[in-house]
Amino acid sequence: MTTTTATAAAPATTTVLDASGVTMRFGGLTAVRDVSLTVNSGEIVGLIGPNGAGKTTFFNCLTGLYVPTEGKVSYKGTVLPPKPHLVTQAGIARTFQNIRLFANMTVLENVLVGRHTRTKEGLWSALLRLPGFKRAEEESRERAMELLEFTGLAAKADHLARNLPYGEQRKLEIARALASDPGLILLDEPTAGMNPQETRAAEELIFAIRDKGIAVLVIEHDMRFIFNLCDRVACLVRGEKLIEGTPAEVQGDERVIAAYLGTPFEGAPGAEEVAEVEAAEAHAEAAAATADADGTPEAPAKAAAPAADADAEAPEDDSPEGDAPHGSGAPDIDAEPSTTEGDTK
């Protein structure tokens, strides 16, 4: 028998999102300045930057909430009109920093709302409940249930959205965004306010979304999450793209570190002072360990314990109130998702 070694053809990469030279000015303030970014098929791209760097404004330019002062945004080669519903129809879905669910609707109904851009039946068909409408309604329901299975919420399909724990409300937002069958999903701080278990589950979910062939662009303040998740990361600072590269490149870039931690100020402790402090601390620790070895046998064992994964120890806590927010998105469930222009987070 002859064996042939087939070289698996690498799936062709296509540019899903192409934002070029995007600038957004609010009066005298330039919130985003000449930012270009692409997202390719099969990619998870991260957008990071300190508070007020322009990340959400950039998202709003991509999704038609804002009309960029300059620049253009294309999806799969077609320039997008700056109208949110047309952007969704084209294939881009998003979630918001502040959760926007229909609090008094069920989980399933929330996902069905997200389906409306993909249903073609008109008003008369709905009012007269024509066969075409019933068929479309059934299909939408099936698709919505599939998405609830996918996001792990199927068992709660009949629960009111407002009664879900915080992490599940965020998942439901993602399920609703996926209901429009997007080719690209934009996630604005998907783990804000989540506990470590919920954050890990969100990470798994985003990988699974990517594996379904949906490209992902994600804003996040949780660096461990973003560097673990993304193929590429871009960092915005004061509206400008400072750097774009692999997680390793961005993580190690001194300008990124300076942007987050602040540039060293004049008179800050230099290397010599730091070494002195560290030596003094090491000396104090060694002295304490010797004293403990004489008197208290448990202490050295504690000191030798490996740095435990704090996350693994964290208690299960589904309650929104129990979660310490990572980012700026506090639980904020609206009775009706806000569509006012003022609420663009």
Ligand SMILES: Nc1ncnc2c1ncn2[C@@H]1O[C@H](COP(=O)(O)OP(=O)(O)OP(=O)(O)O)[C@@H](O)[C@H]1O
């Ligand atoms: N509608 C608006 N009118 C005027 N200024 C705005 C508007 N939206 C955003 N800005 C300003 O633009 C700048 C960038 O804000 P943006 O919310 O995009 O930052 P961000 O990086 O998303 O911050 P965060 O991480 O805190 O969410 C800020 O100075 C903000 O005050």
